[in-house]
Amino acid sequence: MKPAPPPIPERRAAPIDWPALVAAARAAARRAYAPYSHYAVGAALLAEDGAVFSGCNVENASYGLTNCAERTALFKAVSEGRRRFRALAIAGGTPKAPAVPCGACRQALAEFCPPDLPVAVAPLRRGAPVVRALAEYLPHSFALRT
Numbered sequence: 790m791k792p793a794p795p796p797i798p799e800r801r802a803a804p805i806d807w808p809a810l811v812a813a814a815r816a817a818a819r820r821a822y823a824p825y826s827h828y829a830v831g832a833a834l835l836a837e838d839g840a841v842f843s844g845c846n847v848e849n850a851s852y853g854l855t856n857c858a859e860r861t862a863l864f865k866a867v868s869e870g871r872r873r874f875r876a877l878a879i880a881g882g883t884p885k886a887p888a889v890p891c892g893a894c895r896q897a898l899a900e901f902c903p904p905d906l907p908v909a910v911a912p913l914r915r916g917a918p919v920v921r922a923l924a925e926y927l928p929h930s931f932a933l934r935t
């Protein structure tokens with residue numbers, strides 16, 4: 790009888806450390822450059838390899854040039870060679886109205902993140918995050934498939 794093949798090692802992803810990811814988003818929000826809106830937002834994006842990329846909103850006197858916290862984090866990650874992500878935390882707003890990603894950021898995230906990416910929105914200072922899938926924020930997202 791043939792010997793049993795060696796067991797396939799389990800490659801279970803480490804659980805997502807939400808408190809750490811929310812803390813990273815809140816720390817990033819403290820670096821927000823928001824002299825026009827006075828609305829600070831932070832984001833922290835967990836890449837598949839475990840690296841965390843944070844970002845804040847960066848406003849501009851020409852208002853439309855403002856970059857949201859989420860896109861800052863995403864573009865930092867992509868420009869550092871990461872294109873696969875496991876989770877996103879956003880910190881901003883109040884417990885009654887935490888910051889949720891704007892439409893532009895939803896589309897930018899959909900370019901790189903799976904529809905089931907868990908997105909946590911947490912109030913700027915304290916309070917529990919609410920986790921929803923990216924697809925709940927952007928159902929039927931536009932994509933070019935070749």
Ligand code: THU
Nearest residue numbers: 826828830846857858889890891
């Ligand atoms: N903002 C973000 O950075 N992320 C969001 O999820 C919502 C809005 C920024 C853009 C602008 O600097 C300020 O918040 C007010 O809109």
